[in-house]
Each structure stands twice: as C-alpha cells, then as structure tokens.
Amino acid sequence: MSTMAMASGCVQQLQDLEPTTQDFESAVVEGLSAAVKTLPCKFFYDAAGSALFDRICKLPEYYPTRTELRILERHAGEMAELLGPEAALVEFGSGSANKVGLILSRLENPRVYVPVDISRSHLLAGAAALARAFPELRVAPVCADYTRAFRLPEVARSAPGRLGGFFPGSTIGNFTRPEAVEFLRQTRQTLGSGAVMIVGADLRKDEAVLNAAYDDSAGVTAAFNLNLLRRINRELGGNFDLAGFAHEARWNADEGRVEMHLVSRGRQQVRIGGQHFDFMPGESIHTENSYKYTIDGFRELASEAGYEPLRVWTDAKQLFSVHALRAR
DSSP states (O other), X not given: OOEEEETTEEEEOOEEEOOOHHHHHHHHHHHHHSSSOBOOGGGGOSHHHHHHHHHHTTSTTOHHHHHHHHHHHHHHXXXXXXXXXXXXXXXXXXXXXXXXXHHHTTSSSOOEEEEEESOHHHHHHHHHHHHHHOTTSEEOOEEEOTTSOOOOOHHHHTOSSOEEEEEOTTGGGGSOXXXXXXXXXXXXXXXXXXXXXXXXXXXXXXXXXXXXXTSOTTOHHHHHHHHHHHHHHHHHOOOOOGGGEEEEEEEETTTTEEEEEEEESSOEEEEETTEEEEEOTTOEEEEEEEXXXXXXXXXXXXXXXXXXXXXXXXXXXXXXXXEEEEEO
C-alpha cells in the first residue's frame, strides 16, 4: 500500500468509501417522504458541520466532551493494558481525533491507527495530526459510513498485536437500541474474537442539563442542525429556506433520549430535484436522537451484541461512562 507523505508521520493511502451524492439524495428523499419526516444524522458531517460540531464540544453547556476527556486522562493507562502491546486501534467516527491520543500515548508500541469517518476533509486533517504526534505509528484512514460493514486495511489486519476499537463521544446514543446492538455486532465481526472495544456512553441525568447541552445559548447547535438543510440545498439542488425552520431539542422521557428537530415556522413547500415536500406550521423534521443509558442498561446491550463487559469508568458526578468490552 502506498503512502502519503504528511509531516513526519506515516499516513497510509486513503481507503475511500465515502457515500455518494446518490446515497445522500436517496436517504433524504426516503426520510422526507415518511409519515413522520426524518433526516439521517450521519449527513450532518460535511466540512462545515464537522467544524460546527467541534465548536459544540467546547461549549460550557455541552458536558459530554470535557467529562469524557477527564475520564480518559485518568484511566487511559488501564484501557491501554486491556488493549495490550503492539495493538492496532480502529476509531469509529474519528472526527478530529482529539481523544484517541490519550490512549495511544499509553499503549506499549502501538503499530497501527485506523480512523474511520464520513467527512473526508476532517478525517485527513485528524490523520495528519496523529501522524505528527506519533511518528512511528502507521495511520491508515478510511473514509466511510462506519455504520455499514467495511474491510479493514491490510496494515491493520496484519498487525502483530490485538485489534482494538474506540467509539467515544456517546455517538452510540444516536442509534435506537436495536440499531446499537446491530452496530456493536458489526464492530465485533470487523475486529474479531478477543478484540477490546472502548465505548463512551452518556448517562441519564436531570432534564434541564440535557436540554441545555443540545440547545446552547450561543446557538451553535441550532446552526449545526440547520446546516443539514444548507447541505441539501448545495449538494442536491434543494430550496430550503433556512429562516423557515427553527431548531428544537426535546427530552423524550418515555424513550430515554434527547431529540433534535427542525420545526417549520409556517406552511411551505420544499423542492429537492424533481420531488416536492409539503410542510404544515409546527411540523418537524426529526434529525437526531441521543439516547441516555444507565450503566447496567448499557452493559446488557453490549452483552446482547456479543461482547463481554470488562470495566466501566465514570466521573465523580456520574454524568458519563466509558466501557471496556471484549468480543466473544
């Protein structure tokens, strides 16, 4: 496999499985044609959306990122011991890859890091930064929808140590419970028996804290949500009037999740290609879920997916949890 020379590190050739424009259009049309309109949250992450999400992670209301970072800072050594020497580490949804370095720095002679992300520009920037920080590490980026099966690069499959997985940020909460089980089953098949998977999962807490985290006072989350409509306009020839929709975050106690919606401010019609979609005042497009777990509830889910729960780490306020799982 050829390499791309980036700074002093070793970045392998990009494995590019990025979803096509047709994939994007099909998902949008299917979601907006449903009785309850939806859009897939995985398409939030174009270059602009990824940059906005990085801003969200630094907001005072958005506790998950800083809380998880503190857990990783305190317990990365224990996680590294479970992963073992000469490991190849696969990060699902790597984004800017600003957490994985805490684990890589504690691993004994890590051989390969495989960042997997749907946003090519964000992926390559994060891969280059990791290669500079860890010059002896082989970095093999994969641009893909990580919710679908993909083949790991040969450099990872041939590493002498154990394959490990990393899925931080409580992104597992974007899936329904059956989807989360299926995703974890898929990672188990990708990584193989005996692999250790490190997963961040947000915990249930006061409704006011949750709502503030997904509807910040600076309006960054609103801009992030609305950017999905801007992307549809730009890439699919849509004519969404962004001023005609309002961001809304809702805690759904029955389902145990925060929901993000884009609510129509009035009666309107939107065109995407040759399709037309009518909106009534107050009608919403459901764009994202963020399920919140109990520790025991998440461990049961992981067990159902074929993982053995090994360890769990939390912060003093029990806001967030990081789980170590072993693939059966």
